[in-house]
Amino acid sequence: MSRAFILLLDSFGLGATPDAVQYGDVGANTFGHIAAWAAEQGTPMQLPNLERLGLAAAAQLASGEWAAGFHQRDGFEGAYGAARERSTGKDTQSGHWEIAGVPVTFDWGYFPRTVPSFPAELTDELQRQTGVAGWLGNCHASGTEIINLYGDEHVATGKVIIYTSADSVMQIAAHEEHFGLERLYAICEAAYQLVKPYNIGRVIARPFTGSNGNYKRTSNRHDYAVPPPSKTLLDHVKDEGGEVIALGKISDIFATMGVSRVVKGPDNMALFDALLKVEQEAGDKSLTFVNFVDFDMMFGHRRDIAGYSNALHEIDARLPEFMARLKPGDLVVITADHGCDPSWPGSDHTREHIPMIFFGPGIAPRALPIADTFSDIGATLAKHLGVSPLSHGTAQL
Known part of the structure; x- marks a missing residue:
């Protein structure tokens, strides 16, 4: 064996x-x-x-x-x-x-270390397709830090947190309870299709829970990845x-x-x-x-x-x-x-x-x-x- x-x-x-x-x-x-x-x-x-x-x-x-x-x-x-x-x-x-x-x-495609990191034509089209209220972050960031920085505003406004890193990735974070896990996944599925022309390797759904500036990512992360x-x-x-x-x-x-x-x-x-x-x-x-x-x-x-x-x-x-x-x-x-x-x-x-x-x-x-x-x-x-x-x-x- x-x-x-x-x-x-x-x-x-x-x-x-x-x-x-x-x-x-x-x-x-x-x-x-x-x-x-x-x-x-x-x-x-x-x-x-x-x-x-x-x-x-x-x-x-x-x-x-x-x-x-x-x-x-x-x-x-x-x-x-x-x-x-x-x-x-x-x-x-x-x-x-x-x-x-x-x-x-x-070579993978990468988003620049500018603010905003994502091109307007990408975020505008993603907003049009998904109907979200808007975007928070839109920069290179640590995932744990950015949800605490923008978590309260996200919960209050419904705007979604988006960020990237040195990897070929677009990360999208939202509160599991206030925003909804399935809704987050749907946004990431739409984003996965939209980032293809940029040669991006992954879109990652980053759900989190918590309140009042104290937020924690959950195990319901999901990666939408380009296949080998x-x-x-x-x-x-x-x-x-x-x-x-x-x-x-x-x-x-x-x-x-x-x-x-x-x-x-x-x-x-x-x-x-x-x-x-x-x-x-x-x-x-x-x-x-x-x-x-x-x-x-x-x-x-x-x-x-x-x-x-x-x-x-x-x-x-x-x-x-x-x-x-x-x-x-x-x-x-x-x-x-x-x-x-x-x-x-x-x-x-x-x-x-x-x-x-x-x-x-x-x-x-x-x-x-x-x-x-x-x-x-x-x-x-x-x-x-x-x-x-x-x-x-x-x-x-």
Whole structure:
């Protein structure tokens, strides 16, 4: 029996890639800077399970430095390495698609850092089609900050909050109760059609609840995403008789292409609970793909080093539960889709290596070479599951 699992720690970079200069990210290092911060606080990070699998050793291969507080130099239990992105962006879709064997070789469209960010012809037509009272924000912004800034006015007027980021994205936020979830989704569906000429990758519905300047986003987020331009690992597995189980936002990122079953969860720990359940249920030739989004959404973009560190400790503490349930023939990879260094200026993603840590019953521990494409991950899993080779990538095992 062969099964595969992708545990993606969203934004968990291991140090700037050689081309980071093109992105203004020379010196970025999500893991390294969190570890340095923790050591400076007098409380070095303790990630014993990830360390045994080879996390710190993989980071050393990527950055040339050992993360502060990590001392294991041999006796690792995983096949560990790092990968560089071939895609031209450092965004969510590019990272996930490339892992699954489809690098993004074209340039996404982006909205400028002007105020307003969105062209009037776009917002005017969206207002005409949906009948909303108007728009608030219309700028580059942190999603958690902008809903608190404009939430009261939104509730009072019915105007909808719109914003973007360094990603190829239009984000639309509205109150679930005062405005209505289905109404928000309908606006996002209309926006998805209207942004196509701008080559935008996603429109994201960002529902929230709360009152009086204290608002919180809910788990009813929905991404309206452009589908991958060609078949990914997910399609190969599903088309050849396997099951693809997508946890978290994976189904949205791949526009449901190649997905057999969708499992949602409001945060990292709820998704880990769901992962343990799926692990018991998944059958032969299955691919389980989970995105732990809190690292990026809650801590990376918010530049919350302490929160990011705590989230890593939470995942590490629960890994033994997952590992104890693995079956002969299982292959697991721990990876990421880009960096989002919480110590870095601004709030954008950072161009970094990602971890490529394989483990499972029968997987021989070893150091792997640095991969020149994230697609080596997908190629490795395709080989393991016995499906057709991907268009890009070389199997590492």
